[in-house]
Amino acid sequence: MTVIIGLEIHCQLNTKTKLFCGCSTDYRDDGPNTHVCPICLGLPGTLPVTNKQAVLYALKVAKALHCEVPAFSEFARKNYFYPDLPKAFQITQYDKPLAVGGYIEIEAESGGEKRVQLTRIHMEEDPGRLVHKGSGDRGRYTLVDYNRSGVPLIEIVTEPELSSPKEARRFLNKLRATLEYLGIYDPEREGSLRVDANISIKGYERVEVKNITSYKGVEKALTFEITRQKGMIRRNAPIVRETRHYQEARGVTTSARSKEEEHDYRYFPEPDLAPLEVSSWVPEIVLPELPDARRDRFMQQYGISQNHARTLTGDLKLAEFFEEVASDMPEIAAPWTADILLGELNYRDMPVTKVPVPHYIALLLEVKKGSVTDTSAVEILRLILNQVIEEEKPEMPGEIIVRLGLSKEGGDSIVDTVASVLKEHEAAVADHRAGKAGAINFLVGQVMKATRGRADPKEIAKIITDLLKD
Amino acid sequence: MVSKEDVAHIATIADIGVDESELELFTSQFNTILDYFDVLDSVPVGGDAAPLRSNVFRNDEVVPSLPHDDVLMNATDPEDGFIRAPRVI
Amino acid sequence: MGSQYSFDHPDPHNAFITICHEAEYGEGPLSGIPVAVKDNISTAGIETTCGSNILKGYIPPYDAHVITLLRSAGAAIVGKTNMDEFGMGTTTETSAFGPTLNPADTTRAPGGSSGGSAAAVASGMVHMALGTDTGGSIRCPASFCGIVGLKPTYGRVSRYGLIAYANSMEQIGPLAGNVRDCALLYSVIAGHDPRDGTSLDLPAPAPLKPEIAGKRIGVPAEFFGEGVDPTVASVVQSGIDRLEGLGAEIISCSMPSMQYALAAYYVTSMSEASSNLGRYDGVRFGMAPDFVRLWHDAYSHIRKTGFGEEVRRRILLGSFALSAGYKGKYYAKAQAARQMVRNDFARLFETVDMLAGPTMPCVALPLGETSNPLSMYLADILTVPANLAGVPALSVPCGTAHTLPVGLQLIGKHGAEDEILSAALAFEEGSA
Numbered sequence: 002m003t004v005i006i007g008l009e010i011h012c013q014l015n016t017k018t019k020l021f022c023g024c025s026t027d028y029r030d031d032g033p034n035t036h037v038c039p040i041c042l043g044l045p046g047t048l049p050v051t052n053k054q055a056v057l058y059a060l061k062v063a064k065a066l067h068c069e070v071p072a073f074s075e076f077a078r079k080n081y082f083y084p085d086l087p088k089a090f091q092i093t094q095y096d097k098p099l100a101v102g103g104y105i106e107i108e109a110e111s112g113g114e115k116r117v118q119l120t121r122i123h124m125e126e127d128p129g130r131l132v133h134k135g136s137g138d139r140g141r142y143t144l145v146d147y148n149r150s151g152v153p154l155i156e157i158v159t160e161p162e163l164s165s166p167k168e169a170r171r172f173l174n175k176l177r178a179t180l181e182y183l184g185i186y187d188p189e190r191e192g193s194l195r196v197d198a199n200i201s202i203k204g205y206e207r208v209e210v211k212n213i214t215s216y217k218g219v220e221k222a223l224t225f226e227i228t229r230q231k232g233m234i235r236r237n238a239p240i241v242r243e244t245r246h247y248q249e250a251r252g253v254t255t256s257a258r259s260k261e262e263e264h265d266y267r268y269f270p271e272p273d274l275a276p277l278e279v280s281s282w283v284p285e286i287v288l289p290e291l292p293d294a295r296r297d298r299f300m301q302q303y304g305i306s307q308n309h310a311r312t313l314t315g316d317l318k319l320a321e322f323f324e325e326v327a328s329d330m331p332e333i334a335a336p337w338t339a340d341i342l343l344g345e346l347n348y349r350d351m352p353v354t355k356v357p358v359p360h361y362i363a364l365l366l367e368v369k370k371g372s373v374t375d376t377s378a379v380e381i382l383r384l385i386l387n388q389v390i391e392e393e394k395p396e397m398p399g400e401i402i403v404r405l406g407l408s409k410e411g412g413d414s415i416v417d418t419v420a421s422v423l424k425e426h427e428a429a430v431a432d433h434r435a436g437k438a439g440a441i442n443f444l445v446g447q448v449m450k451a452t453r454g455r456a457d458p459k460e461i462a463k464i465i466t467d468l469l470k471d
Numbered sequence: 472m473v474s475k476e477d478v479a480h481i482a483t484i485a486d487i488g489v490d491e492s493e494l495e496l497f498t499s500q501f502n503t504i505l506d507y508f509d510v511l512d513s514v515p516v517g518g519d520a521a522p523l524r525s526n527v528f529r530n531d532e533v534v535p536s537l538p539h540d541d542v543l544m545n546a547t548d549p550e551d552g553f554i555r556a557p558r559v560i
Numbered sequence: 561m562g563s564q565y566s567f568d569h570p571d572p573h574n575a576f577i578t579i580c581h582e583a584e585y586g587e588g589p590l591s592g593i594p595v596a597v598k599d600n601i602s603t604a605g606i607e608t609t610c611g612s613n614i615l616k617g618y619i620p621p622y623d624a625h626v627i628t629l630l631r632s633a634g635a636a637i638v639g640k641t642n643m644d645e646f647g648m649g650t651t652t653e654t655s656a657f658g659p660t661l662n663p664a665d666t667t668r669a670p671g672g673s674s675g676g677s678a679a680a681v682a683s684g685m686v687h688m689a690l691g692t693d694t695g696g697s698i699r700c701p702a703s704f705c706g707i708v709g710l711k712p713t714y715g716r717v718s719r720y721g722l723i724a725y726a727n728s729m730e731q732i733g734p735l736a737g738n739v740r741d742c743a744l745l746y747s748v749i750a751g752h753d754p755r756d757g758t759s760l761d762l763p764a765p766a767p768l769k770p771e772i773a774g775k776r777i778g779v780p781a782e783f784f785g786e787g788v789d790p791t792v793a794s795v796v797q798s799g800i801d802r803l804e805g806l807g808a809e810i811i812s813c814s815m816p817s818m819q820y821a822l823a824a825y826y827v828t829s830m831s832e833a834s835s836n837l838g839r840y841d842g843v844r845f846g847m848a849p850d851f852v853r854l855w856h857d858a859y860s861h862i863r864k865t866g867f868g869e870e871v872r873r874r875i876l877l878g879s880f881a882l883s884a885g886y887k888g889k890y891y892a893k894a895q896a897a898r899q900m901v902r903n904d905f906a907r908l909f910e911t912v913d914m915l916a917g918p919t920m921p922c923v924a925l926p927l928g929e930t931s932n933p934l935s936m937y938l939a940d941i942l943t944v945p946a947n948l949a950g951v952p953a954l955s956v957p958c959g960t961a962h963t964l965p966v967g968l969q970l971i972g973k974h975g976a977e978d979e980i981l982s983a984a985l986a987f988e989e990g991s992a
């Protein structure tokens with residue numbers, strides 16, 4: 002059963018002001034309805050005027066994603082009733098979007114690159130936010146906060162060309178990184194990237210899944226929906242063309258009521274806004290180095306693997322961090338940052354920007370000098386990260402090594418330890434002599450235990466072999 | 472010709488309540504008016520109205536928002552700074 | 561700042577919805593002059609209803625751009641005038657605040673939708689007033705009440721704060737007892753406003769002087785076509801003869817797109833209105849909805865009780881004209897027809913300086929007479945072309961028919977208000 006996925010991604014542009022009025026978009030720390038004016042509140046008599054910066058940002062995305070910008074585009078009204086929509090229409094773009102076509106290249110399932118084609122990019126305004134209160138049929142009511150109303154969005158629509166939730170995740174990671182590199186969106190802002198997905202099994206009806214509010218939820222939502230559809234097919238139950246909502250907390254999709262689907266948006270050109278003729282602006286737009294270019298440069302400049310380069314450039318802040326710490330020792334910095342640090346950060350849900358750079362560089366230098374084992378270095382890293390989280394002043398790795406006595410054991414003392422371990426475990430020694438595989442690993446483990454990880458396993462194995470040669 | 476059902480459907484889309492008794496009247500009036508609009512059938516297609524101008528923008532500069540009290544001034548029973556709306560679930 | 565104008569007139573014609581008995585005024589070209597404002601123009605701190613129950617009690621927290629201009633010109637804003645609900649009517653009878661009576665004959669309607677502004681001027685309560693004109697709503701009541709009214713070029717006067725009926729066609733404009741007052745008020749409100757993206761940046765209006773000699777005035781045959789009251793036609797024809805007597809050159813011409821103009825106007829205005837009026841759901845302002853109902857239900861109910869019949873009719877027809885399966889037949893065709901009207905004006909204005917004809921095909925109608933919506937719509941046939949094309953047009957008194965006022969309409973080139981006002985002044989004063 003072939004899976005077909007298309008995505009619609011809404012991205013809030015990080016302009017200072019809203020799309021059609023001068024209200025600040027920096028409302029997240031403030032109370033409800035504190036960043037609204039007659040325009041974004043939809044009071045009678047108000048008129049929209051387009052924020053030029055929002056158009057420039059959208060064009061920047063269009064250029065970075067290889068879209069075509071038609072000579073003429075326009076805003077249109079999408080008419081429907083919902084309490085989060087103060088004017089009862091959303092100003093969006095309909096049959097004349099800002100940009101058409103374009104593509105994003107992702108790592109294919111089979112390895113190599115896959116080009117995912119885009120349908121279009123258009124601009125629109127965000128609705129307000131609803132809070133549901135009360136309980137029981139007559140006790141329920143809705144409260145509205147219009148602070149978000151009018152925040153500029155771009156909607157990026159893909160062709161139905163993604164074939165698995167994993168590909169969808171890769172696509173979104175690449176898109177997110179690109180948007181971040183372009184500096185047109187703030188990944189730290191809650192809800193700044195939202196995804197709707199169209200999912201079908203080849204030969205069956207298409208289902209739209211809305212309300213995937215975090216891009217991290219996409220893989221889960223898609224996996225659930227595909228499993229549900231496949232199950233329906235196996236049971237010979239019909240898949241109906243419908244809209245379903247993703248319930249983030251439960252990780253399931255549920256059918257939207259049919260009443261909500263009875264839409265006739267009655268689009269027509271927004272009479273209060275002049276059309277856009279901005280295709281001539283595109284050549285003037287200067288793009289920053291984008292993830293693919295940076296990945297290739299990392300491979301060349303630092304001589305690191307494609308996988309490491311891809312991981313390190315997959316996030317702007319991570320790439321910048323790497324460049325700060327990599328200078329003299331990219332061969333150490335790359336695996337440490339991509340394989341170890343990133344895992345520790347994910348585990349702690351901690352942004353890379355919180356990692357104290359001097360401490361991290363000092364740690365890498367200790368590793369490079371060989372003054373601590375990898376195991377101890379990870380221990381030191383964890384300690385530093387935890388200190389940051391606890392808002393304590395982090396210790397320098399050198400101090401930690403001294404305080405905890407983590408200096409790597411070597412020379413005679415390690416040989417002594419190995420010798421005493423061998424004496425204690427005569428049976429294992431016998432097994433090893435008898436050529437039993439695995440015995441050496443047991444012995445190495447015992448030595449590691451005795452040194453509390455301060456020795457290098459490879460070195461121990463060599464010493465064991467040397468000692469038992471006699 | 473539009474039917475009573477057509478008018479009722481449009482009333483649903485436009486969120487405009489229409490009584491059964493009015494439905495009859497609106498339907499007959501609509502047919503008279505829409506008959507008159509049929510004159511447009513003979514307008515040649517493709518003559519889309521050309522825009523009078525394009526590219527009207529404002530700069531991305533913050534303008535003070537409305538004082539919070541003014542935001543709530545015309546709303547009924549605001550709660551904790553929120554504006555009250557009918558239930559959606 | 562801070563002088564008070566005491567406005568203490570009785571209002572026998574129901575010209576006002578709200579009267580400001582004590583109005584503040586300042587220094588400027590309109591210092592101390594009482595000005596009435598149509599109730600679809602937002603006034604901070606003064607109830608603004610659009611003649612509708614659904615907006616009863618709504619106090620805008622901001623001033624329309626024209627109000628800011630009026631205040632800085634020193635005017636005393638003495639009240640908000642009655643109007644057809646949301647501007648949808650030709651008689652001012654669709655107002656939720658009762659009909660306005662025509663001061664020229666109180667058994668008749670003043671025309672609409674700016675009937676309150678026209679009656680306030682015609683009855684002498686004020687010398688000048690602001691109205692709005694979407695398809696003739698300034699010129700029609702000016703004609704029926706025997707005063708002067710100007711619909712400026714689309715974009716000449718900021719619409720910021722004008723409560724929208726049909727955005728792509730409407731303009732705020734002056735009504736006054738004579739051309740000079742009309743031009744004075746126009747000169748105060750004309751100008752660019754960055755808050756209105758359709759606002760034009762044109763040079764300031766020129767000082768007014770009577771001027772008509774040598775002007776080439778086109779008279780399209782269609783302006784005297786079927787449906788024009790013969791008495792009205794002959795009064796206007798003699799008015800055009802007077803223009804010729806003042807030295808104008810009268811040129812017969814034709815405007816074939818007139819056959820589409822009224823349908824194009826109504827389809828466009830209803831479509832835009834159906835969208836503009838979606839926001840009246842009671843949540844942020846106006847009548848309170850029943851919060852216990854589900855939103856569609858609550859909205860449908862409040863929009864049934866809050867809007868009058870004509871408004872609901874136009875919202876429904878406009879929604880229909882934009883709906884899936886019908887948009888191509890109605891909305892798209894109306895836009896194409898609109899372009900034909902524009903092209904006709906452009907072609908005519910290559911050879912003439914302005915067009916002349918009757919403002920309305922009839923005189924003021926008896927109150928309570930219009931029950932058939934289409935027959936009411938048909939009365940707008942001569943005024944809507946200027947709105948479709950965005951060109952300026954005015955109505956100036958031209959005599960009487962059946963003892964009631966008749967208006968002469970002058971339609972000018974894009975941005976040529978000065979030219980038609982100068983011609984109207986010459987006509988009014990009988991001197992070139």
Ligand SMILES: [Zn+2]
Pocket residue numbers: 019022023024036037038039040041042151
């Ligand atoms: Zn705002």
